[in-house]
Amino acid sequence: MNIQLSALAAHHPASRHGAAPALANLSLGIATGEHVAVIGPSGAGKTTMLQVLACALPPSQGEFLLNNTPPWSLPAAALRQLRGTLFLAPQVPPLPPRQRVVTSVLAGRLPAMGLLQSLRSLFYPADIPAAYDALDRFDLAEKLFERVDRLSGGERQRVGLARTLLAPAKLWLIDEPLSALDPARARQALETLLDAARDRQTTVVATLHQVDMALAHFPRIIGLRDGALMFDLPSQAVSREVLAKLYDQYEHELRGDVSGGDAEVNYPDSPAPVQAVMHCR
Numbered sequence: 001m002n003i004q005l006s007a008l009a010a011h012h013p014a015s016r017h018g019a020a021p022a023l024a025n026l027s028l029g030i031a032t033g034e035h036v037a038v039i040g041p042s043g044a045g046k047t048t049m050l051q052v053l054a055c056a057l058p059p060s061q062g063e064f065l066l067n068n069t070p071p072w073s074l075p076a077a078a079l080r081q082l083r084g085t086l087f088l089a090p091q092v093p094p095l096p097p098r099q100r101v102v103t104s105v106l107a108g109r110l111p112a113m114g115l116l117q118s119l120r121s122l123f124y125p126a127d128i129p130a131a132y133d134a135l136d137r138f139d140l141a142e143k144l145f146e147r148v149d150r151l152s153g154g155e156r157q158r159v160g161l162a163r164t165l166l167a168p169a170k171l172w173l174i175d176e177p178l179s180a181l182d183p184a185r186a187r188q189a190l191e192t193l194l195d196a197a198r199d200r201q202t203t204v205v206a207t208l209h210q211v212d213m214a215l216a217h218f219p220r221i222i223g224l225r226d227g228a229l230m231f232d233l234p235s236q237a238v239s240r241e242v243l244a245k246l247y248d249q250y251e252h253e254l255r256g257d258v259s260g261g262d263a264e265v266n267y268p269d270s271p272a273p274v275q276a277v278m279h280c281r
C-alpha cells in the first residue's frame, strides 16, 4: 500500500480550540513495501501521524491518499473495507484483562472480518495453530492459553506484536513496539516483524524512541518535531548533527549509555561510534 501526504495538517480531537495542530504542513510519500521509522521528541506528533495513516483521525487540511485514493472521500462501506487492510498497533495493546492470549492474538484478524465472523471468533478461537506459530516467533508459545492479565508488560507487548503478525493488512502502523522490551528482545522482535513484512510486501511505518534501533533496522528515517517534518533521510544519512538538532533542548531524552544496546550504529560523518541511545520515557 502506498501513501501520499501533501501539506497535511491534523488536530487532536481533544485539543483546545485554536491550539496548534499536532501535525502541520506535512508532505511525504511512502511506496508499497517500504519500511519507515518515525522518530522525534515526545509530543512531536508521531502517534498522531499513525492515527491519520490508519484513517482514525481525519486531516484538518491538505491531502491524504492511500493507494492513490483519498480515504475520507470514500463511501462508509468502502472506508470500512479500506480500514480492514490497515493495522494500527498501539503502544499499549488493548488486551481485555480476562482474555486468553490465543484470543488476543487472533484478534489481529478482526479488522478484516465481518461482524458475525468476528463475534464467533471471540468465543471459538478459529485458528489456534496460527496463534501458536505467531507467539512462538516472539518466544511466547507457552503462554497460548494464559490470561493476558497474568503477563508481564513486556510479554503483553509481545502478544500485541504477535497479533500484528496475524493481521492480513497491507499497511502496518506500529506505535513504539519496543518500549517494554530489553534490547536483545527488542532487536529480535523487530527483526521478526520486519522479516514478516518483507515476505508479504507489507508497508511498515513504526514510531520508535530507540533511535539506535531505528537506524539499524529501517532504511528510511523520518524526523518529526512540533508536528513538522524536520528530515526525511536514508538511515545512513542521519548524522549525529541531524539528531542533535531534532532533539535540541530535549537532551534529557538522550541517555549517554550504549552498553545495554545491541545495535551497532554507524554515522557517515561521525568517525567515532555514537554514544547515545534515545528514550523519551
Ligand SMILES: Nc1ncnc2c1ncn2[C@@H]1O[C@H](COP(=O)(O)OP(=O)(O)OP(=O)(O)O)[C@@H](O)[C@H]1O
Pocket: 012, 014, 015, 016, 022, 040, 041, 042, 043, 044, 045, 046, 047, 048, 049, 280
Ligand atoms: N489527548 C490529547 N489531548 C489534546 N491534545 C493532544 C492529546 N494527545 C496529543 N495531543 C497533541 O498532539 C501533539 C502530538 O502528540 P502525539 O501523541 O502525536 O506525540 P508523540 O510524538 O507520539 O509523543 P510521544 O513520544 O510522547 O508518544 C501533542 O503535543 C499535543 O499537542
Ligand SMILES: [Mg+2]
Pocket: 046, 047, 048, 175
Ligand atoms: Mg506517541
